Amino acid sequence: MEKRGLLVISHGSREHGWIALVDETIEAVRSQLGTELVVEAVFLELVDGRLIQDGINRLLAEGVTEALVLPLFVSSGSTHVDEIGWALGVYPEARTATELEPFELGGLCINYGQPMGEAAEIDSIVLDRLMRLSEEPSEEQVLLIGHGSEEAGFRESWERELSGIAERVRVRAGFHAASIALLLPSQVAERIDTIRRDRPDLRILAVGLFLSEGYFTKTVIPRHLASSGGLEVCRYDGAALMPHPQVAAWVVRQAREWLEIRERGLEREVGN
Known part of the structure; x- marks a missing residue:
């Protein structure tokens, strides 16, 4: 039986307040999604124990077989979105230089989402x-x-x-x-x-x-x-996108739209 997860990736920071805003947003996501998905929030760099490979490993340990990987970045113009996609095996090559190594997926099937862009x-x-x-x-x-x-x-x-x-x-x-x-x-x-x-x-x-x-x-x-x-x-104003509740709303919408697509796909497979 398939078990699905959500891996939310943001950049990371040495500032505790920066990380706290991400965690606050992801807790709101967990609250809204309930048991629909196993949710992990990870970072590209700077946060020990919560890097991308750590999140993949935790999903696998929870028995997750398929996950939506959502880059929590502002724009598709971020080179980080591209290099992460390459390291996940989504893109055949990175369009810019990267220090990332390919991640070990351990059989986890992933779907790579898009950043916020013009949502x-x-x-x-x-x-x-x-x-x-x-x-x-x-x-x-x-x-x-x-x-x-x-x-x-x-x-x-x-x-x-x-x-x-x-x-x-x-x-x-x-x-x-x-x-x-x-x-x-x-x-x-x-x-x-x-x-x-x-x-x-x-x-x-x-x-x-x-x-x-x-x-x-x-x-x-x-x-x-x-x-x-x-x-x-x-x-x-000196503010940022978080902690506005619409950031969590965006993550939840992406997750539910993905779930709906996956469920429809299973229905087609079962019903031919």
Whole structure:
């Protein structure tokens, strides 16, 4: 008899608070899924005893035969999503250099999911955060800030997905304009300079699209804003996607959609 599991992978951090937000989210996922799936939360690096191979081993020890592996990352432009997929045997080769070694699956059948990307849940999170910063949307410019990548193909995915989010929240809330900026390559100062030159009358609402609060939200983004004088003209919330409940809602939706597909597949196999 098949037993199914869910392996949620995020990057990892040395900061306890970063990890705690992930754990809080995954506990909400477990609560909503109940006994539908065996759920494990693991990290790409930096968290001893909770790395990807550790999670695979725990699923196998629980008797899990098939698992959805869900990369809890912001964008498909993350090179980590690609290298993890390669190490899991999903992709024939990694598109960038990686220090990962292929994981030992021990017969575990896996289905590799997609990161949050342009999911409806991420739109809701961003909109909630913007509305807490906003006074009059028609007089404001949205600036979404993402990690980004210097790698060809990955950068374009970051830009496409963030641009889609920015435009949708602009339309929904009636903001005057919306744009994006990546940290890699460094675009924040250029974007702020352009906004200040073209529309100095607009308030800039800056929101970082990072999974959990930590070094990037507390140090890197403020530093980029300060280098362009952006701290004086931007309202920046310093928050992250978690602990918003829509992150857990996204994980649960992915899991249940996968379960439904698997159940339908079994029905077809049984009923021919």
